[in-house]
Amino acid sequence: MEFQKDIIFFESLDKFASIAHHKYFMAQLESFSERVRQAAERIAESREAALSGLFDLTAVRLVRYSTTITRNQHDAEDALQIALVRVASSPLCLIRADRPWAYLLKMVRNESLVILRRKKRWTLLGNLSDLLTQTRVDDSPIENMHLEVWRALRTLPTEQSEVVVLKIWEELTFAQIAELLEISPATAASRYRYALEKLELKILASASASEAYR
Amino acid sequence: MNQDRETLSPLEQAIRAAGSFVRPTSNLRPRVIEAAKEQCGQQRAIRNATCLLLFVCLLAAVTAPFAMQLADQLEQTQAASSEEVQKQATQYSAQAGIGSNWGLSEAFTRQRESQSRRFLRSFTSAR
Numbered sequence: 435m436e437f438q439k440d441i442i443f444f445e446s447l448d449k450f451a452s453i454a455h456h457k458y459f460m461a462q463l464e465s466f467s468e469r470v471r472q473a474a475e476r477i478a479e480s481r482e483a484a485l486s487g488l489f490d491l492t493a494v495r496l497v498r499y500s501t502t503i504t505r506n507q508h509d510a511e512d513a514l515q516i517a518l519v520r521v522a523s524s525p526l527c528l529i530r531a532d533r534p535w536a537y538l539l540k541m542v543r544n545e546s547l548v549i550l551r552r553k554k555r556w557t558l559l560g561n562l563s564d565l566l567t568q569t570r571v572d573d574s575p576i577e578n579m580h581l582e583v584w585r586a587l588r589t590l591p592t593e594q595s596e597v598v599v600l601k602i603w604e605e606l607t608f609a610q611i612a613e614l615l616e617i618s619p620a621t622a623a624s625r626y627r628y629a630l631e632k633l634e635l636k637i638l639a640s641a642s643a644s645e646a647y648r
Numbered sequence: 649m650n651q652d653r654e655t656l657s658p659l660e661q662a663i664r665a666a667g668s669f670v671r672p673t674s675n676l677r678p679r680v681i682e683a684a685k686e687q688c689g690q691q692r693a694i695r696n697a698t699c700l701l702l703f704v705c706l707l708a709a710v711t712a713p714f715a716m717q718l719a720d721q722l723e724q725t726q727a728a729s730s731e732e733v734q735k736q737a738t739q740y741s742a743q744a745g746i747g748s749n750w751g752l753s754e755a756f757t758r759q760r761e762s763q764s765r766r767f768l769r770s771f772t773s774a775r
Binding site for chain 2: 481482485486489490493494497498501507511514515518519522523576577579580581583584587598599602603630633634637
């Protein structure tokens, strides 16, 4: 009887912790979105001179998201440039958006898809030479791991890789991802699950191959 | 934006760590700002030109009736030239068989009558 009580207590504690974590995470996301809105408001006040603020806030995240769509960092940077120039010329669209960060992600996604359709280039899936990386000299094993992740991500279909990116890097919920990609939350969740299964297999395979090589 | 790492699987953690691996090229920032300046400059120029055009159209629309009225008034109060009066005097003297002096007098009389009628018409239309 006591044992059952303990189980119920720990289950409710776990549920409470999960809700608290979710609330904290949502607050963080809202806060970032609010910072994006504030940056857009500064652009509206002082025009393109304030664009650097929005760039510094979002560029790293937008480039890595766009890179997973275009599969080329240079194209991703072009997409980012087009989107940010559009924001500079009409910042009200970002200010008036319910979720400015999601809106900006969608803008970059649309520009990335336009570039992708226009170029239609044949890319080497395993080729990561376009990526500009930042690692310390003594971080070689970590860099290899990161490269494996990026290589595996590039082998996924775009619709799956972008769900992974939005879920893990941008920390969006499936409902938010669904809204952004105009799909149902269940589809977003299933794409994420399939993507992780594939990624696990690919990363394990490449790890075992490199072990065998040694 | 720190998601609790304990809720992520090792694979998700590895993917998450790889997110900070890629960074934008160093020239992207100035490139974006320069492109934005150029775009906004072009937009400003187009907006200014449009405003100027609208202002000119509005000015023309507002001043056109006044200008037409002014031209009309000028035309109505304008006196006939000496050639016209001379021509009329010759015409009257030939028609009525009178001397050129009486013809000139008749031409001036009719000219004054015509002037007063036009002036009266412009005065009533202005009111």
